[in-house]
Amino acid sequence: HGTSRVNEQGNLEIGGCDTTKLVQTYGTPLYVYDEAHIRSNCREFVEAFRKSGFAFQVAYASKAFCTMAMCKLVEEEGLSLDVVSGGELFTALQAGFPPERIHFHGNNKSPDEITMALDAKIGCFVVDNFYELHLLEELAGERGEKVSVLLRVTPGVEAHTHEYISTGQVDSKFGFDVKHGHALDAMRYAHESRHLHLLGVHSHIGSQIFETEGFLVAVKKLTELLGEAKEAFGFVPEVLNVGGGFGIRYVEGDTPQPAEAYIKAITDAVREELNARSIPLPELWIEPGRSIVGDAGTTLYRIGSRKEIPGVRKYVAVDGGMTDNLRPALYQAEYEAAIANKMNEPATEVVSIAGKCCESGDMLIWDVKLPASSAGDILAVPSTGAYGYSMSNNYNRIARPAVVFVKDGEADLIVKRESYADVISHDLLPKRAQLQR
Ligand code: LLP
Numbered sequence: 001h002g003t004s005r006v007n008e009q010g011n012l013e014i015g016g017c018d019t020t021k022l023v024q025t026y027g028t029p030l031y032v033y034d035e036a037h038i039r040s041n042c043r044e045f046v047e048a049f050r051k052s053g054f055a056f057q058v059a060y061a062s063k064a065f066c067t068m069a070m071c072k073l074v075e076e077e078g079l080s081l082d083v084v085s086g087g088e089l090f091t092a093l094q095a096g097f098p099p100e101r102i103h104f105h106g107n108n109k110s111p112d113e114i115t116m117a118l119d120a121k122i123g124c125f126v127v128d129n130f131y132e133l134h135l136l137e138e139l140a141g142e143r144g145e146k147v148s149v150l151l152r153v154t155p156g157v158e159a160h161t162h163e164y165i166s167t168g169q170v171d172s173k174f175g176f177d178v179k180h181g182h183a184l185d186a187m188r189y190a191h192e193s194r195h196l197h198l199l200g201v202h203s204h205i206g207s208q209i210f211e212t213e214g215f216l217v218a219v220k221k222l223t224e225l226l227g228e229a230k231e232a233f234g235f236v237p238e239v240l241n242v243g244g245g246f247g248i249r250y251v252e253g254d255t256p257q258p259a260e261a262y263i264k265a266i267t268d269a270v271r272e273e274l275n276a277r278s279i280p281l282p283e284l285w286i287e288p289g290r291s292i293v294g295d296a297g298t299t300l301y302r303i304g305s306r307k308e309i310p311g312v313r314k315y316v317a318v319d320g321g322m323t324d325n326l327r328p329a330l331y332q333a334e335y336e337a338a339i340a341n342k343m344n345e346p347a348t349e350v351v352s353i354a355g356k357c358c359e360s361g362d363m364l365i366w367d368v369k370l371p372a373s374s375a376g377d378i379l380a381v382p383s384t385g386a387y388g389y390s391m392s393n394n395y396n397r398i399a400r401p402a403v404v405f406v407k408d409g410e411a412d413l414i415v416k417r418e419s420y421a422d423v424i425s426h427d428l429l430p431k432r433a434q435l436q437r
Contacts (some may be wrong), residue, residue, distance in 0.1 A: 002014070002015075002034040002036065002049075002239070002295070002296060003015050003016065003034050003035030003036055003037060003218075004017070004034065004298070004382075005051070006343040006344060007415070008343070010247060010341070010342065010343050010344040011341050011343060012062065012338060012340040012341075012343050012380050013341060014032050014033045014034050015032075015036065015113060015405075015406030015408065015409070015411075016181065016297060016405045016406070016407070016408050016409030016410070017032075017409060017411050017423050018338060019032065019106045019298075019340040019378060019389075020339075020341050020378060021302055021379060022300065022404065022406070023300050023302065023378055025411070026404055026411070026417070027401075027402065028300055028301050028302040028319055028378070028401050028415065029300060029301045029302075029318070029319060029324050029401040030299070030300045030319035030387050030401055030402055030403075030404065031297055031298075031299055031324070031384065031385075031388060031401055031402070032297065032298045032300060032378040032404055032406055033065075033293070033385060033403065033405050033412075033414075034296045034297075034300075034406060034407075035297050035405045035406065035407040036407055036408075037295070037296035038070075038073060038292060038293055038385075039073070039077060041259075041292045041293070041295075041296060041331070042058070042074070042077040042079055042292055043077070043137070044258070044259040044260065045058045045259045045286065045288060045291075045292075045428070046058055046078070046079075046307075047262065048259050048260040048262075048263035048264065049263055049267075050133060050265060050323070051264075052264065052267035052284075053267075054270075054271075054284045055265050055281075055282075055283040055284070056283060056285065057079075057080045057101075057285045057286075058285075058286055058288065059079065059080035059081055059082040059101075059103050059285060059286070059287045060074045060079045060081055060082065060083045060287075060288065060289065060292050061287045061289030061290075061292075062074075062081055062082060062083055062084075062091070062092065062289070062383075063082075063084055063088065063289055063314075063387075064289030064290050064292065064293050064294070064386040064387055064390060065289075065293045065385060065387075065388075065389055065390050066083075066087075066088050066091050066092075066375070066390055067091065067389075067403065067407060067414055068091055068095035068414075069095075069261065069377065069403075069412075069413055069414035069415075070094035070293070070414075071091060071092045072095050072096070072097075072282070073405075074097070075095070075096070075097050075098065075101075076179065076404060079368060080101040080102070080103060080123070080285075081101060081102050081103070081288045081319045082099055082102075082103045082126075082289075083103070083104055083105065083243075084104075084105045084106045085106060085113065085219050086110070086112065086113040086116055088092070089102065089104065089113070089116060089120065089122070089390045090116075091254055093120055093421055098131070098233040099120045099122045099123065100121070100122070100123045101120050101123055101286075102117075102120070102122040102123055103120055103122070103123060103124045103126055103150075103285075104117050104124070104125050104126060104127075105126045105128075106126075106128065106153070107128040107129065107174050107175075108128075108132075108422075109125075109128075109132055109172055109340070111123070111135060114132075114135065114136055114139055115139060118139060118140065118145070118147065120347065122147065122341070123148065124148045124150055124199060124239075125147060125148070125149045126149070126150045126151075126202050126241070127149045127151050127152065127186075127190070128152045128175055128176075128205055129175075130176075130182075130186065130416050132194075133149075133184075133186060133189060133190060135153075136149065136196065137193050137195045137196055138394050140196065140290060141194070141195040144394070145195065146194070146195055146196065146197050147195065147196060147197065148197045148199050149190055149197065149199065150196055150197050150198075150199050150201060150202040150239060150372055150398050151175075151176055151179050151183065151186050151187055151190060151198070151200075151201050151202065152174060152175040152176065152201075152202045152203065152204070152243055153175050153176045153177075153181075153183040153201050153202065153203055153221075153222070153225065154169070154170060154172050154174060154175035154176065154177050154178060154179075154203070154219070155178055155187055155203045155205065155218045155221035155222060155223065155426055156157055156169060156170045156178060156221065156418055157169065157203075157205045157217045157218050158222045160277075163322060167255050167331060167372040167411075172179050174204070178221055178225055182233065183201070184225065184228055184229060187201070187225075187235060188231050188232065188233055189228070189238060191229075191233060191235050192233075194235075194335060197366070198236035199237070199238045199239040200226075200233070200238055200239035200240050200241065200282055201222055201225060201226065201237070201240065201241070202240075202241035202242075202243065203218050203221070203222055203232060203242060203243055203286075204243025204244060204245060204287065205218050205224075205243060205245060206245050207235070207245045207289075207291045208243070208245070208247045208248070208290065209245045209246065209247050209291060210254070210255050210256050210257065211257075212257060212261065212262055212265035212266070214218070214245075215242060215245075215262065215265065215266050215269075216265060216266075216269045218242060218243075219266060219270055219273060220269070220273060221243060222240060223240075223244070223270065223273035223274055223277065223279070224273075226240070226274070226277070226279055226398075227243070227277040227279065230277065230279060235332075236279070236280060237279065237281050237282040238283060239282050239283045239284075239285055240282045240283070240284055240285070240329075241278050241284075241285035241287065242266055242270075242284070242285070242286055243286065243287050243289035244286060244288045244289050244290070244291070245288075245289070245290075245316075246259065246262050246288050246290070246291040247290070247403070248290055248291055248294040248295050248383060248386070249295065249336075249368065249383065249422070250294075250333065250334055250335055250336070250383045251334045251335065251336050252336070256291075259288075259291065262417015263273070263286075264428055266284070266286075267284065270284060271401060273402055283353070289386060289387075290386035290387070292386075292388075293385040293386050294383055294384075294385045294386035295382070295383050295385065296361075296382060296385045297378075297382075297383070297384045297385020297388060297389075298380050298381065298382045298383075298385075298390040299312060299320065299324060299380070299384040299388060299401075300340060300378055300380055301307065301318035301319055301320050301378070301379045301380075301381070302318065302319045302376065302377075302378060302379075303316055303317070303318055303373050303374070303375055303376065303377045303378070303379055304315045304317050304318065304319060304356075304375050305375070306375075313352055313367075314320060314349065314350070314351045314352065315351070315352050315354045316351045316352070316353055316354065316373060316379075317353075317354040318324045318337060318353060318354070318355065318356070318364065318379050319356060319358060320355060320356065320398075321354070321356050321357050321362045321364060321392065321396065321400065322355050322357050322359065322361070322362040322365075322393075322395070323392060323393055323395050323398040323400070324388060324389070324401050325364060325381070325384055325388045325391075325392075326387075326391045326392070326393070327361060327387060327391070328359045328363060328364050328365070329359075329363075330391075335363070335364065335365050335381050335382070335383065335384070336365075336368065336381070336382060336383075337364075337365055337368050337370060337381050337382075338370070338379075338380045338382075339370055339373050339377050339379060339380075340373050340378040340379065340380040341377055341378050342371045342373070342377065345371035345372070346371060347369040347370050347371055348369075348371060348372055349370060349371075349372055350367050350368065350369050350370075351367075351368060351370055351373075352365065352366045352367055352368070353365040353368065353379065353381075356359055356396075357396050357398070364381065365381070389401075389415070394418075394423055397420075397423050398408070398418060399417065399418035399422060399423050400415075400417070400418040401417060401418075402416055402417035403415035
């Protein structure tokens, strides 16, 4: 996919860079992002919307991969940005991201986070609950300001995906419940508030969704709600946000739709439902995360030890694992792999790829067919661009890998590899011990 290919040496090349050279320069594990591929993923959504005739914003959900370089790229592509914490907001602002294109999500924003966002004059708060609605109104009121809000509602849709990453069902920690009338009450409250400017409503039904059906059910629920709000207090929406969740291919058998198919289905449904209710078409917003960066990222590892249990399994261990990719341990997520320095060799053995953490669950891939490998070979795991680096951690005091963007044969280091000094940089010895040193 993207600009990946096998070069004359039989090595995996991404963005014109030989991966075996990349690891010589930057070490392993290493996250490699194909910059052209990220940009083309951004443009697919934008193009699809242009065809639809809708006014739109594509907000990249930065939780999927949030670094200053990524925020910069997103800005250059003309996208907006969805942040969910003070940390993501800080990253975006430090990268010079235009605040008016930032949307602030989250189900428990703190007063400090809200204040930080008000100071920055971000474009919109996506309010999740009554506590936040009142808190935001109060903080905006103290400043004599009127802030734009979308209300996140729970439409009661079961997206067919892993339980932990499905969010649209009634029993969810997120959003105002539509079923029990909370969403309409919240809309009325925001609409009538002197310090809130209600733009419209938002829903996000889950992640890694292949079918368009869940989005269509959500659109139906959202537009019904807008119809009720129109009847009840004459509300005219300026924005309708249908969230993210567009699936990508991790392994054979995954069947995501092209961006255009999702957008066409959604825009057709929104047009039809709103026309039926004589509601003027608002701006349509989406929040893709995974589908922007997921298949543009590849992790490179160095293979180390091996354990063969005759008749049972061959374990091949790499120098990373659940510290750089938590998804297999957390969601039983599946990945494919290749030996980056043996791309032309036939796949002859079935092995299971183990991480290096002290945890039996730290397995990256079960039973993958690869060429014969030995210590020192480079294992490439594609489609690790979303929720890999962003969910990385220091378990076992393992230092986080470096991240590079590659393009046209050049690599750009965008996150430095952590050192052991970084790992202990916030540790303090107890006062008594400090005196003894
Ligand atoms: N908007 C909202 C409100 C969200 O909660 C999310 C993801 C997105 C947009 C972006 O969804 P995407 O397009 O990336 O599917 N850590 C999990 C995924 C959690 C997604 C959480 N919310 C994973 O690794 O699969």
